[in-house]
Amino acid sequence: MALDQHINIFFKDLFLSNKINFFDHWKSTHNKIYPEIPIDLNNVLTAIRINKNFYLCKYFMYVNNLEGDFFECGVLRGFSSYLLRSLEDNLSLNKINKYFLIDSFEGLSEITKSDIPLNPNLKIHKKGDLRENFETVEINFKEYNNVFLVKGWIPDVFDQLDQNNKYKFVHLDVDLYQPTLDSLEYIYEKVVKGGVIITDDYKSPLFPGNKKAWEHYFNSKNIKNWLALPSGQAAIIKS
Numbered sequence: 001m002a003l004d005q006h007i008n009i010f011f012k013d014l015f016l017s018n019k020i021n022f023f024d025h026w027k028s029t030h031n032k033i034y035p036e037i038p039i040d041l042n043n044v045l046t047a048i049r050i051n052k053n054f055y056l057c058k059y060f061m062y063v064n065n066l067e068g069d070f071f072e073c074g075v076l077r078g079f080s081s082y083l084l085r086s087l088e089d090n091l092s093l094n095k096i097n098k099y100f101l102i103d104s105f106e107g108l109s110e111i112t113k114s115d116i117p118l119n120p121n122l123k124i125h126k127k128g129d130l131r132e133n134f135e136t137v138e139i140n141f142k143e144y145n146n147v148f149l150v151k152g153w154i155p156d157v158f159d160q161l162d163q164n165n166k167y168k169f170v171h172l173d174v175d176l177y178q179p180t181l182d183s184l185e186y187i188y189e190k191v192v193k194g195g196v197i198i199t200d201d202y203k204s205p206l207f208p209g210n211k212k213a214w215e216h217y218f219n220s221k222n223i224k225n226w227l228a229l230p231s232g233q234a235a236i237i238k239s
């Protein structure tokens with residue numbers, strides 16, 4: 001695929017350790033989770049996703065030596081969580097005890113005023129968009145007995161978790177204002193020192209609620225040591 005050459009300009013020499021080439025790992029994740037969809041490198045969204053996924057992998061590797069579980073809100077078909085879960089094995093990283101993947105598996109919750117894009121030409125999502133079939137996701141993760149799909153609406157779904165759990169890696173990807181804020185309120189105190197929280201849509205024109213929720217939460221706690229990433233995500237290392 002000739003367009004691979006362009007991606008390789010950025011990613012060819014980016015090995016996730018001396019063993020794994022990032023873009024090879026990304027492609028095999030894509031082929032596993034979306035086998036029916038060819039990789040479309042003409043679509044700028046693909047390049048944005050690849051870039052975000054690279055940051056995810058690097059932060060995931062960064063927490064390798066910490067104790068704690070994995071927590072993702074917003075799973076869809078499981079792309080980002082599979083990318084990271086399979087990286088653990090491929091890089092022989094320290095084993096994470098449990099991976100908690102949280103989603104309604106009924107799509108987005110209620111869209112609020114905070115979620116309406118400023119640009120009137122952008123799509124306004126509605127409740128139930130981005131719905132993924134639970135059984136498909138179960139099949140995708142059946143090779144891993146330490147991955148738990150936790151089905152339900154944020155924040156009520158958190159009642160299904162052991163409240164004493166501690167987490168070293170948190171990925172927030174629920175797009176909307178309210179579930180992002182609810183997730184931060186639930187998870188922040190449960191993240192170990194040095195652990196990472198990364199949110200996917202900080203700079204997304206399509207989902208402006210994510211940035212508002214992130215800033216609302218950290219401003220209200222007067223916490224300033226988070227970083228807006230060039231990829232459009234934002235991340236914090238818990239101090």
Ligand SMILES: C[S@@+](CC[C@H](N)C(=O)[O-])C[C@H]1O[C@@H](n2cnc3c(N)ncnc32)[C@H](O)[C@@H]1O
Pocket residue numbers: 073074075076077078079080081102103104105106107108109130131132152153154155173174175176179
């Ligand atoms: C952008 S997708 C997640 C993408 C995924 N991380 C990936 O790599 O493909 C957003 C997900 O958030 C979930 N979601 C949105 N609002 C939710 C809520 N209030 N409670 C639970 N899940 C929610 C949707 O069901 C959807 O699967």
